[in-house]
Amino acid sequence: MLRCIIVAAALVAPALAQAQSNAALIEKGRALFSDPALSADGRWSCATCHPANGHTDNKTYVGLDVVADGDARGRSTPTLWGSGIRTANWSWAGTIPAIETNIRGIIVNRMKGAEPSKETLEALAAYVKSLPPGPAPFLNAEGPPRDTAPADVKRGFAVFSGKGGCMTCHVPAAYDKKDPEDVGSGGAFKVPSLRSVSRTGPWFHDGRYATLEATVDAMWDFYKKKNDSKDTLSDAEKRDLVAFLRAL
Numbered sequence: 001m002l003r004c005i006i007v008a009a010a011l012v013a014p015a016l017a018q019a020q021s022n023a024a025l026i027e028k029g030r031a032l033f034s035d036p037a038l039s040a041d042g043r044w045s046c047a048t049c050h051p052a053n054g055h056t057d058n059k060t061y062v063g064l065d066v067v068a069d070g071d072a073r074g075r076s077t078p079t080l081w082g083s084g085i086r087t088a089n090w091s092w093a094g095t096i097p098a099i100e101t102n103i104r105g106i107i108v109n110r111m112k113g114a115e116p117s118k119e120t121l122e123a124l125a126a127y128v129k130s131l132p133p134g135p136a137p138f139l140n141a142e143g144p145p146r147d148t149a150p151a152d153v154k155r156g157f158a159v160f161s162g163k164g165g166c167m168t169c170h171v172p173a174a175y176d177k178k179d180p181e182d183v184g185s186g187g188a189f190k191v192p193s194l195r196s197v198s199r200t201g202p203w204f205h206d207g208r209y210a211t212l213e214a215t216v217d218a219m220w221d222f223y224k225k226k227n228d229s230k231d232t233l234s235d236a237e238k239r240d241l242v243a244f245l246r247a248l
């Protein structure tokens with residue numbers, strides 16, 4: 001009996017210590033996320049561009065300068081919500097496997113800050129990956145709509161996963177994909193997670209689309225042409241697709 005307790009304690013103690021040290025790391029990362037000392041001029045923190053606990057300010061940047069949406073050099077600020085469930089490589093280029101490498105690049109190149117320590121990068125990475133996806137009450141844990149979802153959301157998912165071809169790239173639960181794809185938007189880019197996508201506009205890497213409707217049109221036109229598909233999407237089906245995207 002006593003031996004059982006000792007064995008159980010020996011198994012639980014390291015797991016508990018691990019969970020506690022991870023929670024401490026996340027708290028450290030949360031503080032660093034709002035710390036402007038990471039930037040060269042002490043005016044920019046991660047939270048400046050990713051306000052509301054790691055979300056997006058919906059702006060398009062070159063370095064620290066806001067540029068016009070659609071500027072080929074510009075990069076739209078992505079949401080960090082749901083980072084922990086994503087499978088895509090990091091950055092719009094979609095070529096960076098480790099989030100720590102990506103965050104280091106942002107501090108050194110974009111914020112012109114000092115070389116961060118390994119501990120700083122680990123803490124920021126732990127915090128970012130701890131951010132839950134935005135609320136999506138109509139989705140089940142695997143990503144598809146629940147039975148209780150509105151009819152247009154369910155019809156939209158049927159198009160998304162069927163003739164729309166969207167799910168060949170945007171795979172649940174995060175609705176992304178590991179490797180980048182060239183969809184004719186100026187090179188290969190990350191297949192971005194579509195969770196919370198109704199709140200991340202303007203859309204595409206350079207923020208070229210101001211509405212979800214225009215984004216869906218562009219994606220469908222690309223898919224149809226690439227696959228030489230004889231299928232068409234009616235206006236009603238496109239509206240359903242947008243309704244589904246708004247539920248993500």
Ligand code: HEC
Nearest residue numbers: 044045046049061064075076077078090091092103106124
């Ligand atoms: C000046 C605004 C700005 C600041 C400050 C900023 N970011 Fe970002 N962040 C962006 C933009 C724009 C991108 C997309 C850049 C790209 O991929 O080319 C991005 C991308 C990211 C990504 C990649 C997300 C993905 O889906 O690939 C992570 C992670 C991230 N930022 C975390 C941070 C952290 C942590 C900090 C603070 C150290 C920070 N950001 C500071 C604007 C900013």
Ligand code: HEC
Nearest residue numbers: 164165166169181185189190191192203204205215219220
């Ligand atoms: C061949 C892979 C592929 C297919 C198929 C595909 N997408 Fe995409 N999708 C991408 C890539 C890559 C991007 C990013 C392009 C860029 O930023 O230049 C993207 C971007 C998006 C965005 C904008 C996300 C953001 O944060 O800016 C939406 C919305 C979207 N896709 C919806 C759809 C829908 C709806 C379909 C089906 C009609 C679809 N996609 C089919 C690869 C694909």
